[in-house]
Amino acid sequence: MNKNFETNPLIERLPPHLKQFIKPQNYNDYTPINQAVWRFVMRKNISYLGKVAHESYLKGLDLTGISIDKIPSMYGMNRILKEIGWAAVAVDGFIPPNAFMEFQAYKVLVIASDIRQLENIEYTPAPDIIHEAAGHAPIIANPDYAEYLRRFGEIGAKAILSSHDNDMYEAVRRLSILKEAKDSKQEDIDKAEAEVNRLQNKKVPLSEMAQIRNLHWWTVEYGLIGNTDKPRLYGAGLLSSIGESKWCLSDEVKKIPYSIKAAETEFDITKPQPQLFVTPDFSYLMQVLDEFSNTMALRKGGWRGLNKLIDSKKIGTIELNTGLQISGVFTRMIRDEDNNVVFFKTEGPTALANREKELIGHGTETHPNGFSSPIGKLKGINLAIEDMGPRDLKAYNFYDNKRIAFEYESGITVEGLNITGIRNLQGKLILIQFEDCTVKYKDEVLFSPKDGTFDLAVGSSIVSAYAGSADYRSFENLYHVSENTTVKPETDETKRQLEKLYQSVRDLRNNDTISEDNIKSIFSLLKSNHKPDWLLSLELLELSDKFDFSSLKTELLGYLEQQKNEQPNIAHLVADGIEIINEN
Incomplete structure (x- = not known):
C-alpha cells in the first residue's frame, strides 16, 4: 500500500469497497503557490478562529499535527491521528454519500487531497x-465530538438513498470539479450549475439520505455551538472558509436552536446560508441523532422500509424477525390489506446472511439472478414456522425429503419437496429448501420448478431495512466510483516562473539572515x-517586516x-493579510 496512508492500522481494516476510493496524495504535486495558499488561509484562520471557534479547535x-506553514501529509497525519484512535485517507473529491459515512464509521477521515486555486x-x-x-481533523480531538x-x-x-439522490450526487460532483478547474469553459459551468439547480428545485420527498445529509450539513459542516446569542464555530465548512467564518456570526444569519427539524431543512451549496443551527454542546448532537435514527427504516422496517429500497435501485438489505438478512437490489413486494409485506423479490446478485455473516452456500454465486420469498403467518396455524420445534414441524408435516403443501394467511401457496432447513444459533429455522416447488399468489405463479431450487425465507415480518449489504464481503462493487474525475490545472511558462518566485520566498523564510536585495530582486x-x-x-511584505527593511516595506x-x-x-484579503503581519 502507498506509504502516504500505510501508517495507521485502522486503514488496513477497511473493506475493499472502501479502499477502492483511496488515492495516493502525491505530495510532490503541491506547488509553491499551493503551499502559499494553505499558509495564508491557516494564518488568517488561526488569527481569527482563536477568538470565535470552539476551544477544541x-x-x-x-x-x-497540522502545521500552519505547510500542507499536511497523510503519512504525518496518520502517525499522529492513531494516537487519538483515528486515521485519514486521501480521495478524489466527492465520493458516494454512503461510502463517506462508512469511512467515518471506521473512524477514518476522508480527505480530498487537492487544494483550492488561488482564485478560490x-x-x-x-x-x-x-x-x-x-x-x-482538529475537532475530532474532542472525544464527545x-x-x-x-x-x-x-x-x-x-x-437509504433515492434515485434523485444519485442524480444529485453526480451533478454536484461535476459542478464542483468544473468550478475548481481553472481552464473550464463558462458554458460548461453554467450548464452544470443549471442541472444542480434543476435537481435542487425538483419537488421530491426527502429520502433518508437527504435528511441525514441535512443533519450532517447543519452540524459537521456548518454547526455552531453554545448559545444563540454568542455561539462559537465547530463545523468544518465554517472553520475552513475565511469568508463564511465571519459572515456566519453576523446578524444577517439567523441562529436557530438545533433540533431534529434540521433534518427537514435543506441547503444550497452555491449560496451563503441564511440560517445556522446552534447546539448547546456536543452531547446534544448525539441525542438528536438517536431521535432521528428512530424514524429510519433501519429501526422501523416494514413495507415503508422495503419501499425505500425499491425506490433506491441500489443494493440494500432487509432483516426478518428471525434474523435472516437478504441483500440485493429489491424490485417488488406484495402487501396484504393491513399493509404487511407478504412477498418480496430482488433482481440480480443476492446474498443471504445472519448476524452480518453470509450463510455458507447462499452468496451471489448461488443467487446470481435474484431471490424471492413469501413471508408471514401460515393459514389455520397459530404457531409461526420460526417458533416450531422438532415435534411441531413433525405435527404439521414439515418432514425432510417429503412433499408438503401449505398456505399463508395472505393466500400465497407453497407446494414442493422439502429438502432441508437452516437454523440460527438460537435453534430457530431461518431458511427451508425445496425442490420441484411451485409458489402461487391468486392466479400468478411466483416461482415454478423450472426456476430451480426454492429457498423459503422463514419469518413473519421485516424488522429492519437499510442501504448496503449485511456482509460487505458478499458484493465486490458495493459502491460505484464516479466517472467524473478531478481535473488537474494546466500550467505554462509564465506560471512556472511565478512558482519559482514563490519557492524562492519559501526558501528565504527558512533562513535566519537574508539580504534586502534578495527581496527586491523577487x-x-x-x-x-x-x-x-x-x-x-x-x-514579501512579511519578510520585509520581519527583517526591518523599512523602505522596502513602505514600497x-x-x-x-x-x-x-x-x-x-481581493482588497479585503490584502487588508487581512497586512493585519496578520502587523499582529505578529
Whole structure:
C-alpha cells in the first residue's frame, strides 16, 4: 500500500469497497503557490478562529499535527491521528454519500487531497485539503465530538438513498470539479450549475439520505455551538472558509436552536446560508441523532422500509424477525390489506446472511439472478414456522425429503419437496429448501420448478431495512466510483516562473539572515511579469517586516494599496493579510 496512508492500522481494516476510493496524495504535486495558499488561509484562520471557534479547535490543531506553514501529509497525519484512535485517507473529491459515512464509521477521515486555486482562496464548492484537514481533523480531538462523528457515520451509512439522490450526487460532483478547474469553459459551468439547480428545485420527498445529509450539513459542516446569542464555530465548512467564518456570526444569519427539524431543512451549496443551527454542546448532537435514527427504516422496517429500497435501485438489505438478512437490489413486494409485506423479490446478485455473516452456500454465486420469498403467518396455524420445534414441524408435516403443501394467511401457496432447513444459533429455522416447488399468489405463479431450487425465507415480518449489504464481503462493487474525475490545472511558462518566485520566498523564510536585495530582486520580477498576483507581495511584505527593511516595506505597502484599487475583489484579503503581519 502507498506509504502516504500505510501508517495507521485502522486503514488496513477497511473493506475493499472502501479502499477502492483511496488515492495516493502525491505530495510532490503541491506547488509553491499551493503551499502559499494553505499558509495564508491557516494564518488568517488561526488569527481569527482563536477568538470565535470552539476551544477544541486550536488544541486539535496541535494534537493532529497540522502545521500552519505547510500542507499536511497523510503519512504525518496518520502517525499522529492513531494516537487519538483515528486515521485519514486521501480521495478524489466527492465520493458516494454512503461510502463517506462508512469511512467515518471506521473512524477514518476522508480527505480530498487537492487544494483550492488561488482564485478560490476564500471558498471552493469542491472538497479540498484545507476543508478536510484544517476543518474536520482538529475537532475530532474532542472525544464527545469524535464519538458523534463515528456514530453518525455508522448510522448514515445505513441511510437509504433515492434515485434523485444519485442524480444529485453526480451533478454536484461535476459542478464542483468544473468550478475548481481553472481552464473550464463558462458554458460548461453554467450548464452544470443549471442541472444542480434543476435537481435542487425538483419537488421530491426527502429520502433518508437527504435528511441525514441535512443533519450532517447543519452540524459537521456548518454547526455552531453554545448559545444563540454568542455561539462559537465547530463545523468544518465554517472553520475552513475565511469568508463564511465571519459572515456566519453576523446578524444577517439567523441562529436557530438545533433540533431534529434540521433534518427537514435543506441547503444550497452555491449560496451563503441564511440560517445556522446552534447546539448547546456536543452531547446534544448525539441525542438528536438517536431521535432521528428512530424514524429510519433501519429501526422501523416494514413495507415503508422495503419501499425505500425499491425506490433506491441500489443494493440494500432487509432483516426478518428471525434474523435472516437478504441483500440485493429489491424490485417488488406484495402487501396484504393491513399493509404487511407478504412477498418480496430482488433482481440480480443476492446474498443471504445472519448476524452480518453470509450463510455458507447462499452468496451471489448461488443467487446470481435474484431471490424471492413469501413471508408471514401460515393459514389455520397459530404457531409461526420460526417458533416450531422438532415435534411441531413433525405435527404439521414439515418432514425432510417429503412433499408438503401449505398456505399463508395472505393466500400465497407453497407446494414442493422439502429438502432441508437452516437454523440460527438460537435453534430457530431461518431458511427451508425445496425442490420441484411451485409458489402461487391468486392466479400468478411466483416461482415454478423450472426456476430451480426454492429457498423459503422463514419469518413473519421485516424488522429492519437499510442501504448496503449485511456482509460487505458478499458484493465486490458495493459502491460505484464516479466517472467524473478531478481535473488537474494546466500550467505554462509564465506560471512556472511565478512558482519559482514563490519557492524562492519559501526558501528565504527558512533562513535566519537574508539580504534586502534578495527581496527586491523577487519584487522586481513580480511587478514586471506577474502583476495580478497579490499573495506573493504579502509574503514579501512579511519578510520585509520581519527583517526591518523599512523602505522596502513602505514600497510594498504602496504596491499592495495599488493592487487593492485595481482588484477590488481581493482588497479585503490584502487588508487581512497586512493585519496578520502587523499582529505578529
